Amino acid sequence: MPRFLALLLALLVAGPAFAQPAAQSSPAQSVVQTDNVRAELLSDVAAAKPGEPFWVGLRQTMRPKWHTYWKNPGESGLPTEIAWTLPAGVTAGPIVWPVPHVFDIGGVINYGFKDDILLLVRITPPATLAGDTFKLAAEANWLVCEDVCIPEEAKLELALPLAAAATPSDPKTRALFETARRNVPMESPWAARYGVSKTGDPTLVVEAKGLKPDTIGNVYFFPAEWGHVAAMAKQTASVTAEGIRIPLRKGEAKTPMPAALAGTLVLTEKTADGTVQQAFDVSAKLDPAFVPQAATLAAAGGEQLTLVQALLFALLGGLILNLMPCVFPVLAMKAAAFARLAGHERSEMRRDGLAYTAGVLVSFAAMAAAVVAIRASVGDVSWGFQFQSPVFTLLIAYLFFVVGLNLSGVFEFGNRLAGVGQGLVARGGTTGSFFTGVLAVIVATPCTAPFMAAALGFALSQPAPATVAVLLAMGLGLALPYLALSMTPALQRLMPRPGPWMDRLRQFLAFPMYASAVWMIWVLTQQTGSDGVLYALGGMILIAFAIWLLRIGSGSSTSASPGTWLRRGVAAAAVLLAFAAVLKIDDSPATAASASGAATSGVNFDGWERFSRARMTEAHAAGKPVFVDFTAAWCITCLVNERVALETPATKKAFEQASVVKLKGDWTNRDAEITSVLKELGRAGVPLYLFWAPGAENPKILPQVLTESMILSELSSIQQAKR
Numbered sequence: 266m267p268r269f270l271a272l273l274l275a276l277l278v279a280g281p282a283f284a285q286p287a288a289q290s291s292p293a294q295s296v297v298q299t300d301n302v303r304a305e306l307l308s309d310v311a312a313a314k315p316g317e318p319f320w321v322g323l324r325q326t327m328r329p330k331w332h333t334y335w336k337n338p339g340e341s342g343l344p345t346e347i348a349w350t351l352p353a354g355v356t357a358g359p360i361v362w363p364v365p366h367v368f369d370i371g372g373v374i375n376y377g378f379k380d381d382i383l384l385l386v387r388i389t390p391p392a393t394l395a396g397d398t399f400k401l402a403a404e405a406n407w408l409v410c411e412d413v414c415i416p417e418e419a420k421l422e423l424a425l426p427l428a429a430a431a432t433p434s435d436p437k438t439r440a441l442f443e444t445a446r447r448n449v450p451m452e453s454p455w456a457a458r459y460g461v462s463k464t465g466d467p468t469l470v471v472e473a474k475g476l477k478p479d480t481i482g483n484v485y486f487f488p489a490e491w492g493h494v495a496a497m498a499k500q501t502a503s504v505t506a507e508g509i510r511i512p513l514r515k516g517e518a519k520t521p522m523p524a525a526l527a528g529t530l531v532l533t534e535k536t537a538d539g540t541v542q543q544a545f546d547v548s549a550k551l552d553p554a555f556v557p558q559a560a561t562l563a564a565a566g567g568e569q570l571t572l573v574q575a576l577l578f579a580l581l582g583g584l585i586l587n588l589m590p591c592v593f594p595v596l597a598m599k600a601a602a603f604a605r606l607a608g609h610e611r612s613e614m615r616r617d618g619l620a621y622t623a624g625v626l627v628s629f630a631a632m633a634a635a636v637v638a639i640r641a642s643v644g645d646v647s648w649g650f651q652f653q654s655p656v657f658t659l660l661i662a663y664l665f666f667v668v669g670l671n672l673s674g675v676f677e678f679g680n681r682l683a684g685v686g687q688g689l690v691a692r693g694g695t696t697g698s699f700f701t702g703v704l705a706v707i708v709a710t711p712c713t714a715p716f717m718a719a720a721l722g723f724a725l726s727q728p729a730p731a732t733v734a735v736l737l738a739m740g741l742g743l744a745l746p747y748l749a750l751s752m753t754p755a756l757q758r759l760m761p762r763p764g765p766w767m768d769r770l771r772q773f774l775a776f777p778m779y780a781s782a783v784w785m786i787w788v789l790t791q792q793t794g795s796d797g798v799l800y801a802l803g804g805m806i807l808i809a810f811a812i813w814l815l816r817i818g819s820g821s822s823t824s825a826s827p828g829t830w831l832r833r834g835v836a837a838a839a840v841l842l843a844f845a846a847v848l849k850i851d852d853s854p855a856t857a858a859s860a861s862g863a864a865t866s867g868v869n870f871d872g873w874e875r876f877s878r879a880r881m882t883e884a885h886a887a888g889k890p891v892f893v894d895f896t897a898a899w900c901i902t903c904l905v906n907e908r909v910a911l912e913t914p915a916t917k918k919a920f921e922q923a924s925v926v927k928l929k930g931d932w933t934n935r936d937a938e939i940t941s942v943l944k945e946l947g948r949a950g951v952p953l954y955l956f957w958a959p960g961a962e963n964p965k966i967l968p969q970v971l972t973e974s975m976i977l978s979e980l981s982s983i984q985q986a987k988r
Contacts, residue, residue, distance in 0.1 A: 297419035301328045301409045306401070306421040307383070309442045312432040313399070313425045316392030321423065322383040322445060323347060323360075323405055331411045332379045335365035337488055339375035339496035343408040343416075345384060350402035354391035361385040363448035364531055364544045365487060374496040375410075376487055383445040398426045450529045450544035455508070457547045459526050460555030464941045465515040466878070467494060467522065468557035469549055471508050471530060478504040480535040486511050486547070489527040492518030501879035503886045510886060512557070512879040514938075525550050557882075572731055575723040576738045582717030583742020586709055611754065618751020620695040622744040624702020629740030632706070633733040655792040656847050658899065659801055661707065662785035663843070665778050666805050667812075668704065672775035676812050702744065709743065717969070721950065788899045791933050804843035811836035811843075872917065876930035878938060881957075884926040890983050891957035891964070892920070895930040895939060902969060903952040910971035919980040958983060 296305045303326040310319045323345070325333060334342040349357040362384070365376040388401065406418040433439060455473045462468070469486055484502035488494040495514040502511040509530075526549045533542050670676060717739070724735035750756045782805075789797035814836040874880060876893060884891045894911065896903040910916065920927060930939045932951050943953060946966065954967040956979050967975070 295421060295423050297421060299417040299419065301331050301415060302326065302333070302407070302417060304405060304419040304421060306403060306423045307438055307441065308423060308425060309434055309439060310425070310431045311434045312428040313390055314428060314431040315390050315394040317431055318387055318389040319431060320385055320442060321388055321401065322385050322442060323403070324381070324383045324441070325378070325407070326381045327379060327409060331409050332368055332377045333382070333407045333409050334375065334377040335487070336360070336362050337376055337491050340373045342375050342377065342410065342414070345405065345407040347386065348404045352394065352399050354394060355399065356389045358387040361449055363445060364450060364529060367485070376496065383441055385445055385449070394427065396427060398424050400424045450546045453530065453545035453547045457549035458552040458555060459549040460552050460557045461522055462557050464945065467513045467515065467526065469511045469513060469526065470555070471547060473508045474506065476504060476506065476508070478506070481532055483533040484509060484511065485531045486513065487529040487531065489529065492516045492520070493522055493526065501877065501883045503883045512882045522551060572734070575720045575735050578720035579717070579724070579735045579738040580742040582720055583739040584745060586717070586743050587746055614751045616695055617698045618748045620698035621702040622748045624699040625706055625740045625744040626737060628703045628706035629736045630733065633736040637729045637732055655789055655797065658785055658789045658792060659797070659804070659847055662782050662789065662801050663804060663808060664707070665782035665785060667808060669775045669778035669782065670809065670812060672771055672778060674772060676816055705743065706740065788933070791898045800846035804846045807839040807843040811839040870929055873927045873929040876928040876939065878942065881928055885957050888959050890923055890925045890959050891928065892925050893928045893930065893955040893964070895932060895943065895951045895953040897931065897951050898933040900951050906952060906971040910973050910976050913973050916973055916976045919977055923980045923983045925980070
């Protein structure tokens with residue numbers, strides 16, 4: 266689809282070109298000059314012999330920085346076409362395409378030609394062709410592009426005399442044809458095959474045995490047809506004595522992969538005379554027995570869980586989630602509120618615990634319903650996917666900020682704020698307990714605890730009933746400690762007595778909420794750039810201003826006075842303006858951070874390469890140890906693991922001594938390649954850590970919570986194997 270959208274945009278921009286007078290290319294002639302291309306029809310013979318084939322060429326000389334397209338134009342564009350009008354019996358072959366160039370225009374990858382190119386066509390006159398001369402007429406059309414694309418055409422004509430023997434053309438023209446022939450790929454001397462991974466990505470293997478890997482470089486495969494293989498600017502090929510292996514990505518075509526994958530293989534070779542470029546036409550047969558990479562990754566995922574195991578893992582993961590840093594501030598806040606109930610009726614404590622549990626379970630049920638709905642409509646969904654939306658990130662930053670203000674005592678949810686809230690007080694805090702459970706679930710989604718990854722991977726790949734059951738089990742695990750406390754008198758007796766300390770604790774807990782809001786703003790900057798700070802802080806100022814306006818009028822005895830209504834109106838306008846900032850946030854799949862690369866990403870790439878399946882495959886095929894860190898700026902567990910295990914001086918030194926290829930997959934924004942790897946491994950989110958020892962068939966999946974000693978232990982095994 267992006268290919269067609271890019272082409273449509275190009276044609277819309279170039280619309281006036283279609284209105285150019287046809288007289289520019291009529292009457293037919295051997296040379297036509299358009300606005301951007303000089304087109305010429307040439308022949309390698311000055312006189313043709315009946316029955317003897319010869320070559321003609323469409324020469325295109327382009328303006329600097331402009332280009333035309335190859336037979337497979339890549340992600341956008343159209344190839345040059347020639348329609349012939351020939352005497353009876355004369356035939357013209359297809360265009361013989363030279364080796365193309367790669368054009369990367371704002372991330373759109375095209376294949377084509379620049380400067381000066383000669384497209385060869387073989388002409389075969391019949392032996393019975395009579396007369397003194399015969400005429401070749403060609404109507405050529407092409408798309409020529411720089412910042413805009415313009416369709417152009419030319420009507421060309423060439424008259425050749427007939428003779429008893431063919432006469433070569435002049436030396437200058439012959440030199441052009443010789444250069445063109447050298448640019449045409451030769452037939453590959455090697456057999457080739459390709460396999461398709463479970464995700465649909467093909468891998469090409471050229472059985473070029475005997476190559477010297479240190480003399481071969483710049484390997485690139487141009488697929489001959491659009492659709493089956495995605496155009497990609499960077500291909501990571503591995504060259505060994507057994508041949509060449511090139512991992513590719515599947516294209517946009519909905520049809521099955523072909524029995525033979527055709528294309529042009531280009532490489533450079535160091536010779537005694539210098540570095541030369543070689544090009545070969547390759548036809549690789551589909552090998553059903555060859556299932557590359559994805560099968561290895563899938564094997565690393567281990568055996569599939571049963572539903573009972575997944576439910577148990579989900580319950581344990583939910584329990585441990587209570588100890589994660591993202592959830593702890595909310596639980597501490599709820600524990601302080603529960604301490605206020607000390608000495609109250611036990612039935613009130615039980616109601617409080619049940620309300621909190623209901624809030625957690627209802628939230629997990631809503632999340633399960635959303636997962637099922639999204640999966641049914643758009644496909645795969647992952648744990649924490651909502652934090653890949655800058656809009657959601659900004660809204661959660663607002664939420665943390667407002668909760669912090671409440672804990673600081675700036676306002677109370679239960680007094681007459683904005684003329685509402687009396688009902689909450691009348692219900693004795695049950696509603697507050699319910700929404701505390703909701704808040705606990707919201708802040709828990711960026712975290713992944715032990716046992717959760719396998720359970721979530723199972724849940725998100727199963728039918729709806731199993732998905733709902735596993736997520737509810739996880740919610741029960743999250744709520745279970747507080748539920749047990751509210752139901753067990755023996756545990757209640759361990760709670761401290763109410764006192765002034767509770768107000769101080771409440772105010773102290775505001776600061777973790779403010780810190781969480783700051784963290785969300787930081788995540789937002791990784792997704793949208795520096796503008797996100799302006800929108801977020803501006804919105805928070807407006808929200809605080811609205812709360813102040815409502816608070817100064819909360820003690821007024823004349824709630825219907827003009828001044829009160831004015832304050833409420835201004836406060837409502839301020840809140841609306843704060844939420845209007847959400848409309849300014851770019852919520853597209855590829856946001857500023859992901860487009861600009863590692864330099865601006867919130868994830869630390871110091872000493873790490875950006876993850877790609879091709880690079881992982883290449884390093885593993887070369888026998889190197891590989892460590893892969895799938896992370897995200899919004900994942901607290903990921904950031905903690907980096908500080909305490911992956912980025913310590915000892916582990917950095919160990920990684921270096923073991924010559925480990927370190928790859929980092931940044932999932933802060935949506936990334937289809939990372940998502941596909943997570944799915945293959947049966948995982949639903951980050952963190953995910955893979956360690957591939959040299960020669961190992963499958964990578965080892967490390968726990969979600971890392972320690973320095975754990976990493977050093979894995980790396981020491983490499984050093985021992987070397988000895």
